Amino acid sequence: MKALIIVGSRDPKGRTARSAEAVLEGLKSQGASGEVIFLTQQKIERCRQCDVDGWGICRAEGRCVIQDDFVAVVDRLRSAGAVVFANPVYFSDLSESMRAFLDRLRRICRNDAGKKGLAGKCAIGICVAGGGGGGAPACTVSMEKVLGNCGFDVVDLIPLRRQNFEMKLDVLKTTGRWLAACPSSQQQ
Numbered sequence: 637m638k639a640l641i642i643v644g645s646r647d648p649k650g651r652t653a654r655s656a657e658a659v660l661e662g663l664k665s666q667g668a669s670g671e672v673i674f675l676t677q678q679k680i681e682r683c684r685q686c687d688v689d690g691w692g693i694c695r696a697e698g699r700c701v702i703q704d705d706f707v708a709v710v711d712r713l714r715s716a717g718a719v720v721f722a723n724p725v726y727f728s729d730l731s732e733s734m735r736a737f738l739d740r741l742r743r744i745c746r747n748d749a750g751k752k753g754l755a756g757k758c759a760i761g762i763c764v765a766g767g768g769g770g771g772a773p774a775c776t777v778s779m780e781k782v783l784g785n786c787g788f789d790v791v792d793l794i795p796l797r798r799q800n801f802e803m804k805l806d807v808l809k810t811t812g813r814w815l816a817a818c819p820s821s822q823q824q
């Protein structure tokens with residue numbers, strides 16, 4: 637099984653990236669593999685709310701009118717056995733890159749063609765509060781809501797804070813080992 641790990645941080649050596657690496661380590665220990673994508677290295681615009689009613693071809697056709705890297709990331713998502721969203725906590729919430737991506741993803745998932753290969757896929761959300769350490773649990777609530785909107789099978793949401801970060805890395809390695817055999821991932 638190959639998982640896709642989508643990171644919403646800019647820092648390839650930061651806590652969010654290290655969280656992604658910990659899950660990857662767990663996956664690999666079970667013979668699975670993973671690909672890590674940093675959203676900040678992708679060109680992904682925010683939703684344009686195309687029509688006057690706020691919708692667009694997302695709802696009608698299950699695709700987005702904007703021609704940027706969104707399509708390629710969604711394609712990789714569709715072919716992944718499971719997906720992990722690793723997000724740095726900003727203002728107790730999702731980072732801007734994560735929000736921009738998931739805002740557009742949930743829209744195309746309103747359409748059967750758009751949600752093909754995504755609905756029911758095993759997904760995990762990770763929220764890393766690396767500043768004062770507050771807001772990670774609140775961020776997981778946002779994450780759960782938007783991943784649910786996309787139709788994922790949200791099998792876990794893991795808050796981390798600066799103060800428990802090292803301990804939680806062990807939890808993430810264990811999670812990666814478990815994710816390698818995630819029941820809904822085997823259905824893909």
Ligand SMILES: Cc1cc2nc3c(=O)[nH]c(=O)nc-3n(C[C@H](O)[C@H](O)[C@H](O)COP(=O)(O)O)c2cc1C
Nearest residue numbers: 645650651652724726727728765766767768769770
């Ligand atoms: C705009 C902004 C808002 C932030 N808000 C919070 C917050 O609410 N709680 C917190 O603990 N850290 C906060 N931080 C710190 C980030 O959570 C911290 O940088 C995080 O660990 C991401 O680091 P990384 O990109 O190296 O993974 C904020 C950082 C930024 C840039």
